[in-house]
Amino acid sequence: MVALARKTLVYEWRKFLPAALAVAFSGLLLLMMTALMLGIFSSAGVYVSRSSGDIWAGYPGTQTVELGRPIPRDTEMWLRMDPAVVQVEPFQWIDGNWRGPVERGSVSVSISGIEPGPNGMMFSQALSAVDRARLFEPGAVIVDAADLDKLGLEVGGVAFLNGHGVKIVAAAEGLRMLGGVNIVTSIATARLLIDDASERDKVAYYVARLAPGVDPDVVRERLAPIAANHRFAVWTQEEFARTAAAYWMFETGAGLGFIFLSGVVFLVGVVITSQTLFAAVTSSVREYAMLNALGAGIGALRRVILEQAFWVGILGVLLGGLVSGLLALLAQGQDVPIAFDYSAAAICGAFVMLIALISGFFTVGAINHLEPANLLR
């Protein structure tokens, strides 16, 4: 077979470029929206996923780290009594009020109190050993580098947190949380920052590390009945991170908004792509009519158009993927919370191909009423 579809596409690329660009931009939008959504929602679980604890214990029914409440102190003992648990550390989570430079007013923040030792599990992937050690100093805090501007301070700056003087001793990456500023400090400093003296001995979470090779699910199953009797709950790390992401996606309406917006992008993509493809195909309609006169069936001609739509889709996916990649690099340099996931990218790619193919089916309409007799005018 003479490769009519491909040869026309290559030779008349200028005619098909708008369609490929329409596909590429739809793909770009879908991919970027997905990356942004994944970035935002995965930052909801960042405290969980960036720490090395295998098991989390917290207040029953807690949906996401930010909603933590104090749990009984004996939780630590119950965890330590499990044979698979090799390390347990407290993780404090309290609300705070930050007052830095006068012109900034006060900022609502969250305070994470962690074990600052070199073997500490909380933020083990975000904080270096040196930075952790700096937290031993009373009143020392670490913030995400991207939040420095919001606080109006540099590393070394001082401020009041819940009325106590604190000093920013370091800035790190990966401490950012959804919708607020996270202040990381030692568990000892955090204890000082709690106003209610009766609550000072309680923390929001205990994090446990298991012996190598132990399945966290098995341990969780084992601890669940004990937890139920002692007013705490246990989750595996993966489970708790997923719950947090799901909470933000489904309970806040953000996920529904994303799906709705994706639908709009899809629709706009189909409309624009089919219009541009239609224009490219109708410019050859006389030639198609000629082929039909010579006996090429309408079905065969439709296949030519669908093949063109397919190649336009492939081209659009490649182009959109390339531009998305470049934008992702740019975004990462600007601390925009985006996250790429191969399976999500593949799903986006599939949707973009679907845009191209649906447009192809619409474009086929250009030759549905082909009248080769009109060539005789």
Place this chain on the structure above:
Amino acid sequence: MPALVAANITKSYTNGRVETHVLQGMSLALSERELALVLGPSGSGKSTLLAILSGLLKPDSGQVSALGEDLWKKSRANLEKFRLRHTGFVFQGFNLFPALTALEQVMLPLDYLGLPRRTVREMALASLEEVGLAARAHLRPIELSGGEKQRIAIARALAKKPQFLFADEPTSALDSVNGKNVIDTLHRVARVHGATVVCVSHDTRLATDADRIIQVADGRILSDIKQSGALAPHVSPCAEAKNHE
């Protein structure tokens, strides 16, 4: 036995409230090895006649039978199949795909016959050879002159060795040398390949080469003259009967 017979075909178009009767009961019988020239002013219905004879346009009434088959009793798919096997077209506009080389233009319709690739290529090359353009086989339309493009279009129509060749104003866009060339080719198709060639034109230069000249006006056949070497014009009984109506 005639290869192509049209019996009492009518066709009218409605444009708003105005109904135009383009063909008013035309009958015609064409033989193989015959180059028939349909002459007539614009609006006389000659292009509509060609469209109906060639299976491109359905008449309002009447019958067209080609190779003994009633064309307009066929489904669209079967009609396409019939055209694929038996019919070639040369239109006024060349309708060549800009992206394809001359050889590919000619190969393209042959592909739909489901022949092996090598056969398709050989047939296409032979057809280009016949119109004298084998040396230009690798060129795209943009690199060819108007006359060459029309010859490619003819080669495309001829490649599958059709029993019928329909040509609509094939010389109107060409100068006299190229026009003569095209007419010679059409003539050869009728003589050498034994095809029935129907050519619609208002170019009277073609009259000297045609076997038969059919004059059309107002949707009727005015005269139908065979000039197979005979000096005296011969009016076919069919047209005569028509004219007496």
